[in-house]
Amino acid sequence: MSVLATDGRQLSTGDERRLVTDGPRVTPDDILQTAARLRREVGQGFHEQLMADMYADAAQLAGRAVTQPGEAQRFDLDRAIDRIVTSRLWGFPLMILLFTLVFWITIAGANIPSQWLSSLLIGVVYPWLNSAAAAIGVPGWLSGLLIDGVYLATAWVVSVMLPPMAIFFPLFTLLEDFGYLPRVAFNLDNAFRKSGAHGKQALSMMMGFGCNAAGVVATRVIDSPRERIIAMITNNFALCNGRWPTQILIATIFIGGLVPAWLAGFVSAAAVVSIAVLGVAFTFGVSWFLSRTMLRGEVSTFSLELPPYRPPRIRQTIVTSLIDRTIYVLWRAVVFAAPAGAVIWLIANVTIAGQPIAVYLVNFLNPFGLLLGLNGVILLAYVVAIPANEIVIPTVLMLTVLLTGASGIDSGAGVLVQTNSNATILSVLGAGGWTLLTGVNLMLFSLLHNPCSTTIYTIYKESGSKKWTAVAALLPLAMGLIVTFVVAQVWRLVGI
Amino acid sequence: MDESTLSFLDRLRPLGGWLSRRQRARERRARIDREDALKYIHKTEAKGRRPTLEGVAGALGLTLDEAARLLGNMQTAGLLVDSDGTPRLTAIGRDSALHIIRAHRLWERYLAEETGFAEEDWHGRAEAREHELTPAELDTLAARLGYPTHDPHGDPIPPPDGALEPHGGTPLAGLTADQAGRIVHLEDEPAILYAQLVAEGLSPGQIVRNVTRTPERVHFWTNGDEHVLAPIVAANIFVTPLPGDEAATAVVGRPLTDLPLGESACVVALAAGLRGQERRRLLDLGLLPGTVVTPELRSPGGDPTAYLIRGATIALRAEQARQIRVTGEEGRRGVRERGKAFTPAPQHPFTPAPSSPSGVTNDADN
Numbered sequence A: 001m002s003v004l005a006t007d008g009r010q011l012s013t014g015d016e017r018r019l020v021t022d023g024p025r026v027t028p029d030d031i032l033q034t035a036a037r038l039r040r041e042v043g044q045g046f047h048e049q050l051m052a053d054m055y056a057d058a059a060q061l062a063g064r065a066v067t068q069p070g071e072a073q074r075f076d077l078d079r080a081i082d083r084i085v086t087s088r089l090w091g092f093p094l095m096i097l098l099f100t101l102v103f104w105i106t107i108a109g110a111n112i113p114s115q116w117l118s119s120l121l122i123g124v125v126y127p128w129l130n131s132a133a134a135a136i137g138v139p140g141w142l143s144g145l146l147i148d149g150v151y152l153a154t155a156w157v158v159s160v161m162l163p164p165m166a167i168f169f170p171l172f173t174l175l176e177d178f179g180y181l182p183r184v185a186f187n188l189d190n191a192f193r194k195s196g197a198h199g200k201q202a203l204s205m206m207m208g209f210g211c212n213a214a215g216v217v218a219t220r221v222i223d224s225p226r227e228r229i230i231a232m233i234t235n236n237f238a239l240c241n242g243r244w245p246t247q248i249l250i251a252t253i254f255i256g257g258l259v260p261a262w263l264a265g266f267v268s269a270a271a272v273v274s275i276a277v278l279g280v281a282f283t284f285g286v287s288w289f290l291s292r293t294m295l296r297g298e299v300s301t302f303s304l305e306l307p308p309y310r311p312p313r314i315r316q317t318i319v320t321s322l323i324d325r326t327i328y329v330l331w332r333a334v335v336f337a338a339p340a341g342a343v344i345w346l347i348a349n350v351t352i353a354g355q356p357i358a359v360y361l362v363n364f365l366n367p368f369g370l371l372l373g374l375n376g377v378i379l380l381a382y383v384v385a386i387p388a389n390e391i392v393i394p395t396v397l398m399l400t401v402l403l404t405g406a407s408g409i410d411s412g413a414g415v416l417v418q419t420n421s422n423a424t425i426l427s428v429l430g431a432g433g434w435t436l437l438t439g440v441n442l443m444l445f446s447l448l449h450n451p452c453s454t455t456i457y458t459i460y461k462e463s464g465s466k467k468w469t470a471v472a473a474l475l476p477l478a479m480g481l482i483v484t485f486v487v488a489q490v491w492r493l494v495g496i
Numbered sequence B: 001m002d003e004s005t006l007s008f009l010d011r012l013r014p015l016g017g018w019l020s021r022r023q024r025a026r027e028r029r030a031r032i033d034r035e036d037a038l039k040y041i042h043k044t045e046a047k048g049r050r051p052t053l054e055g056v057a058g059a060l061g062l063t064l065d066e067a068a069r070l071l072g073n074m075q076t077a078g079l080l081v082d083s084d085g086t087p088r089l090t091a092i093g094r095d096s097a098l099h100i101i102r103a104h105r106l107w108e109r110y111l112a113e114e115t116g117f118a119e120e121d122w123h124g125r126a127e128a129r130e131h132e133l134t135p136a137e138l139d140t141l142a143a144r145l146g147y148p149t150h151d152p153h154g155d156p157i158p159p160p161d162g163a164l165e166p167h168g169g170t171p172l173a174g175l176t177a178d179q180a181g182r183i184v185h186l187e188d189e190p191a192i193l194y195a196q197l198v199a200e201g202l203s204p205g206q207i208v209r210n211v212t213r214t215p216e217r218v219h220f221w222t223n224g225d226e227h228v229l230a231p232i233v234a235a236n237i238f239v240t241p242l243p244g245d246e247a248a249t250a251v252v253g254r255p256l257t258d259l260p261l262g263e264s265a266c267v268v269a270l271a272a273g274l275r276g277q278e279r280r281r282l283l284d285l286g287l288l289p290g291t292v293v294t295p296e297l298r299s300p301g302g303d304p305t306a307y308l309i310r311g312a313t314i315a316l317r318a319e320q321a322r323q324i325r326v327t328g329e330e331g332r333r334g335v336r337e338r339g340k341a342f343t344p345a346p347q348h349p350f351t352p353a354p355s356s357p358s359g360v361t362n363d364a365d366n
Helices: A001-026 A028-042 A046-065 A070-086 A089-134 A142-176 A181-194 A201-210 A210-220 A225-237 A244-258 A261-292 A314-349 A356-369 A376-384 A391-403 A422-431 A436-447 A455-465 A466-494 B003-013 B018-047 B051-058 B064-076 B089-115 B119-129 B137-143 B192-201 B244-249 B276-284 B327-341
Strands: B080-083 B086-089 B181-186 B207-213 B218-224 B225-229 B237-241 B265-270 B292-298 B304-307 B312-316 B322-324
Touching: A001 B327, A028 A376, A070 A181, A070 B292, A089 A142, A089 A181, A089 A201, A089 A455, A142 A201, A142 A314, A142 A391, A181 A201, A181 A261, A201 A225, A210 A225, A210 A314, A210 A455, A225 A261, A225 A436, A225 A466, A244 A261, A244 A391, A244 A422, A244 A436, A261 A436, A261 A466, A314 A356, A314 A376, A314 A391, A314 A455, A356 A376, A356 A391, A356 B207, A376 A391, A376 A436, A391 B304, A436 A466, A455 A466, B018 B051, B018 B064, B018 B086, B018 B089, B051 B064, B064 B086, B086 B089, B089 B119, B089 B137, B089 B276, B089 B327, B119 B192, B265 B276
Parallel strands: none
Antiparallel strands: B080 B086, B181 B207, B181 B237, B207 B218, B218 B225, B265 B292, B265 B322, B292 B304, B304 B312
C-alpha cells in the first residue's frame, strides 16, 4: 500500500515532531488546524489513488499465484457466440425469433391447462361447493357471498393467470440463466438511451408482457436509480397476461366482425398487436418525458455486464422461477382478487329500494363513461376490478345482464359470467348499447389505466416511495382518460 | 394603517392568516436580498475591486432606490460599515457572507456528487438553496460528502470558521504559447458563458497547452482537442502554470471511444465529468488509471460498446467512454508487454514526478 503508507508515515512523523517540540503549548485547536492542513495537502484525489494501488497490488498478487487453464478456450467460445447474437446482421432477427418462440409456446401451451383448470375449478368444484353449502344449510346470502363472490373470482383469476405464467416465467428464466438476456439489453440499449432509459428496461418490459408485478420486480436488474424508477412507472404500458384476453375478445367480436370471415382472424390479431405496439411506443414516450421532467434530479449511471455464457440448469431454473415468480404473483393476485369477488357479489345483490347498488353506481358513472366513449358498466367494472384485470370482462358481462336482463346467458346476480360463445357475448353487449367506438376505446382503456393493485403494491415495495407509486398509478389513468376522451370526440365529430 | 395594526387585525380574523403569510414571504425576500448583497460585496472585495451601490443594484436586479434602502438596513443591522461611500463588510457581515458562500458551494458539490442534475442546472439550484441551510445542516452535509475542499467548478469551499482562500489561478490568456497550465477554476457566472464552457467539455484538472490569442478569439488545446473561444468566455477560465518537467511527462492520451475494436490500451485518467455514483461504479469495476481495456463488441445500434476490463466484459455508452482517456499510439507496445505478465504498471502515467510537492510515489511497493 505504497502511497498512503509512505505518504502517511512521512506526514505523521513530521507532525509528531512538531507537536512534541511544541510540547505544552499544543491545544485542541492546533490539532484541528493540523488536520485541516493535512486534508488540503492530501487533496481530493487520494481515495482514487488508494483504489488504484489496491487494484495494482491485487493484480500483481493474482498474477503470481493464479493460473486459469482452459479459460482462454471458453472465452473464445463466448466471444464467438457474442459476435453472432450482437451482430448487425443477425442480432435483431435472432432476438425477434427467440421472443416470438417464447410467446408462441406460452400462448399455445397455456390454452389446454387453462381449460382444464377452468373446467375443474368452475365446472366441478363450484357446483359441488354450492350443493355442499345447500346440504349443510348455509344461508343463501352467505353461500352467495363466499362461493359466488369470493370463490368464483379467485378461481377465475387462477385459471386465467396460472398456466401462462407457469410457462412464460421458466422460459424467460432459462434465457436469463444462459446469459442471453444481457445481450438483448446490449442490442437494444441505443433505443432506450435516446428516451432516457436503460437497455435492461427491455427485459423488465418483456417480463411485463407476462405480468406487470413481475416486471416491476424485474427492474431490480437496473442498477441506476433514475432508470429503475422509469422502468417501474412505464412497466404498466406492457400489456400483461390479464389484459390479453380482453384485447383478444374485443378485437375478435368488434374489429374482426367488420371484415369478411376469412380475414377476421388476421385483422383482429393485427388490432391486438397494434395495441401492444402502441404500449411499447407509450413506454418510450413516457420514459423520455419522465427523464426530462420529474426525474431530472435522480442519479443516473450506466454499466452493463455481459457475463460468460453458462449451460442453463433446467430443473433448478424451473423450480426457482415457479416459486419466486409464479407463486409469488399468483398469491398476491389471490389475496387481492378474493375481496374483489366479495365486492362484486355485494354490489349486485345488496338492494336499496328494490334496486341493486350496482344499478345506482352504473347510472351515476354512465354520463361520464359516455363522454369517454365507454359506459358506466365498463367504468364500474374497472373500479371493482382494480385487484385483477382478468375479471374485467366477466364483471362487464355480469353487470350488463343484470341491468338489461339480456337473455342468452343464464346466471344469477353477482355471479361472474363464463361463456365461450362470441355471438352470445356480442348480443349481450349489443343489448348494453355497445358500438364499435365502445370496443375500440375499451381496448385503449385496457392498455392505458392504472395498474392492478398487485402491481401498485409491488411498485411501493420496490421503490419505497409513496410519490413514485402515486405517479405510477395515476399517470397512466390520466393518459387513458385523455386518450379515450379525444378518440370519442373526434370519432363523433367525424361521424363514423 | 401601519404594520402592527394590520397584523393585529389579522390575528382577530378567524379565517385570516394570509396577511401574516404575506408578511413572512416579504421578510424572507428581504433576507435573501440581504444575503445576496453580502455575497456580492464579499466576492467583489475578494477580487480586489470596490463594491458600489450600482454594483449591488445590478447584481441583485434592484433599482438604485431599493439597493440604497437595502444597504441602509444592512448598516443598521451591523453587517456593513460605510467607508468613504464604499460599503465594507463588518466581522459579522463577513461571517454571514462566508456562510452563504459555503452553503452555495457545498450544495453544488452535493448536486454534482449525489444527484443527476445537469451541470448547467447546479448554479441556479444552489442560488435558491443557499438561503435555506443552517450552519449545522452544512456541517452534516460536509460530513456526508467527505469534507470536500472544492466545489465542482474548482472554487475552494470555506471551512466552517475559516477564511476563504482564493483558487490561486490566473486567467487563461496569461499563459504563453509554449507554457502548459492546469485548469483550477471555471467561473460559473454568468450562466450563459458557463454553459459554453460546459459544452466545450472543460473541467478543473485538465491540462491546457498552446494558448494563442487574437483580439477576436482565444485558441488553446486540452486533451488533444482544439478549442476556440471568444475572449469574454475564455476570461472565465483560470489556470495555474505547470512546471516544465511535469508538463513534459503528463500523458494526455486519447478518448477510449477512439480505440478501435480489438486493440488494447492503458487507462490514463477518468475525466472530472464522470462523478458521483457513476465514477464510483467505474472504479468499482476496476476501471482505474493503469488498467488495460480492450473494446470487444459494438452494439448493432452503434452505441454501447463492450470492453474487456480485468477479465470481465462491461458495456459502456459512448458518452462515458469519451470521458475515459487511454494511452495513445506511443504507449501501446508497453501496455501489451505488461498485460501479458499480469503485472501492474510500475508507475501510473498520471502520477506526478517524485519531485512534486505532494511527494506521492509508488516506490514503496518493493
